[in-house]
Amino acid sequence: MANLSFYQYSSLFVYLLLQLFSVSSENASKGFSAKFIHRDSPESPLYNSSVSPKERLNGVIQRSISRLTHFKSTLNIKTMNSVKNPTININSTMLMGAGEYIMEFYIGTPPFKQLAIVDTGSDTTWTQCLPCNICFKQKQPIFNSEKSSTFQPLPCTSSSCNDLQLDKTCYKANTTCGYRVSYGDQSYSTGVLATETYTIGGISFPKLVYGCSHASHGEFQRDSSGIVGLGDGTLSLINQFRKTIQRKFSYCLLSDHKKGKNSKINFGSNAVVSGSKVVSTPIEKRDQDTYYYLTLEGMSVGKSRFPCNATTRYGKDGPIKQAGNIIIDSGTTLTFLPATLCDNIENSMKRAINAHPIQDPEGYFTLCYKKTKKFTAPTITAHFAGGADLKLPWTSTFYIDDDLDMMCLGFTASEDVNIYGNIAQRDYLIGYDLDKQIVSFKPTDCSKE
Known part of the structure; x- marks a missing residue:
């Protein structure tokens, strides 16, 4: 040999x-x-x-x-x-x-x-x-x-x-x-x-x-x-x-x-999301087949609900609202939202959180707090079309950096493209069924999956 x-x-x-x-x-x-x-x-x-x-x-x-x-x-x-x-x-x-x-x-x-x-x-x-x-x-x-x-x-x-x-x-x-x-x-x-x-x-x-x-x-x-x-x-x-x-x-x-x-x-049969507490929302087809577009109707902080007034295309008379106003993406950490919605969420969080905001030294985030064991923040609910309401505890809305002793709201404003990032997707089993054209969400302890 x-x-x-x-x-x-x-x-x-x-x-x-x-x-x-x-x-x-x-x-x-x-x-x-x-x-x-x-x-x-x-x-x-x-x-x-x-x-x-x-x-x-x-x-x-x-x-x-x-x-x-x-x-x-x-x-x-x-x-x-x-x-x-x-x-x-x-x-x-x-x-x-x-x-x-x-x-x-x-x-x-x-x-x-x-x-x-x-x-x-x-x-x-x-x-x-x-x-x-x-x-x-x-x-x-x-x-x-x-x-x-x-x-x-x-x-x-x-x-x-x-x-x-x-x-x-x-x-x-x-x-x-x-x-x-x-x-x-x-x-x-x-x-x-x-x-x-x-x-x-x-x-x-x-x-x-x-x-x-x-x-x-x-x-x-x-x-x-x-x-x-x-x-x-x-x-x-x-x-x-x-x-x-x-x-x-x-x-x-x-x-x-x-x-x-x-x-x-x-993949395949392992990817089926079923059982209690599962909610689903349609995938909307757009000119770009690659991306998974969902329709975000609004977000709530506590009892205050704010609409998502995103414009996704333009006609001869100006902006036109249509279904499919946000891309769900596993590869983006932050969530990008329309400026008005982002401002409403930040202001509501500031009023509800019993702590003084601190400034992000790099200037990336607009709402940050010092990390403490007693820190807590209201649950944010993302309202998607089809009645898919996703409750996001603060651990799924704040970027936490233990080493920098800082935590910041992982939402930022973008007028052109809206993206539902992976911080907001944490501790949900998220299933894509492309034949049915739906995305399903189930609150899950992902460490046990």
Whole structure:
């Protein structure tokens, strides 16, 4: 037998191990789950204990602002001064890869471990591949497609290549399909569109369409090797898996990141949200198929209810209200709301909280308090269409930083795009049923899921 390198031995061992425990995609309809790890959690393999509390807080804010900019750029919204704090440089960090949660999976044959940002706001799944001509630095080893027996580039004549529409880079019909994904801060990822075997939660999926990136330039995060697209577009994982998972997925986000605890992301029958206290709201279809639009009717602080007067399109006579005024997104930390609604909530909270506000030294947040054991704040209720009223305790509305001894309301104003961020989604089991076009919410202790 030929001599094998340590890498080859390791890869072969992982491959054989996965074959013992994995299930074919034909059986995936039984449902499966995977770890859904917050990037700042001590349980994350990418956790960096040397990052200061100030740097971690700045990262959270900048990533949320970058996500907002990404949505605005893809929706062709040009206004750049809609964020309440005008001093924030909203183009300073990478847009697409700025999500907050990562997923572990394996790619290729033999399987090669990857950690990538889970993004409900994008469709194309891509990872960096060797040879990497212009690549951002990542903490993980880079995938080498030449060592995988299941890697298969797609031709320009393939239907998947046509699904890329303007994002494909084909010059001749008989050439390999190239893809290019670009972002509002001039960051981009480009490479070859191909099929490959993915293994997620012990389930192997052959011939998954993804981007093998040979050039990625911009302010990308080192925490991941790319993007896992969970949007509603044709090439997203959800629609590629549609026959086996019935276009269902769910997740449950922990309210904190204690050692030994992880959130989970579920697919197929594992993703069904049922039982008492479940409420549902329709997903509204818009011009952009990728995003999950919900209709936020208003919010309440105690007995005071404030309408969400968001305008989502413009006619010849000016702004027109329509259904689907907010995007629910797992990759954005903060919640962005219309300025009037945001101001009403802040003023009501100030009157109800028995403490003196403090100033955020960085100027990002507009309502902050010193962290104390006795701190409490009113429950905020988010009223979605269809009677889906979500009660949010203060632990799901305030960003808490134990190291900085400060807690701040995680809502900020944006007139152009509204986003329901992941702080407000904590401790709810949230299920997406794309065949029924609904999102369901169930109050849940996510540490027990």
